[in-house]
Amino acid sequence: MITLPLKGGCQCGQLRYEINALPQTLYCCHCTECQAQSASAFGTSLRCDGASVKLSGEAKSFRRDKGRSTEVECLFCPYCGSRVLHRRDSSSVDCSIKGGSLDDKHGMEPVGHIWTRSKQGWVELPDETLQFETQPEDGYVELIAAFSKRYGP
Ligand SMILES: [Zn+2]
Numbered sequence: 001m002i003t004l005p006l007k008g009g010c011q012c013g014q015l016r017y018e019i020n021a022l023p024q025t026l027y028c029c030h031c032t033e034c035q036a037q038s039a040s041a042f043g044t045s046l047r048c049d050g051a052s053v054k055l056s057g058e059a060k061s062f063r064r065d066k067g068r069s070t071e072v073e074c075l076f077c078p079y080c081g082s083r084v085l086h087r088r089d090s091s092s093v094d095c096s097i098k099g100g101s102l103d104d105k106h107g108m109e110p111v112g113h114i115w116t117r118s119k120q121g122w123v124e125l126p127d128e129t130l131q132f133e134t135q136p137e138d139g140y141v142e143l144i145a146a147f148s149k150r151y152g153p
């Protein structure tokens, strides 16, 4: 059971967001970009409809893969540096909230793991979650269906 709006923000509390619709899915990404971005073992992505996310406070952005088809705008707090959101651009239908930035860090569990090919060896994944060696070919259909089954209305 997810209570809306979901709220969260950066580590210092200056950059905040509210999510006003049920997210599409929550998964962990073990790609080397997410390892570098999180400065940890993996990234956690809460994929949402961009129109349902309301940001407040000051954000700076960094463009990953600039000029390539995989280009992503990455928003972060200019004061504490926490990465909070990834999206294609400001008009994006899909955006990805960094899961660790949620105020309630125990309300949802990831339904899958992607890019397990580059996963850290000590990270053990539960058998019952979806796993993909690289980017899911089906455009997240299975991850979205699994999340909806677990947390949907
Ligand atoms: Zn901050």
Ligand SMILES: [Zn+2]
Pocket (backbone or CB within 6 Å): 029, 030, 031, 032, 033, 034, 035, 043, 115
């Ligand atoms: Zn990744």
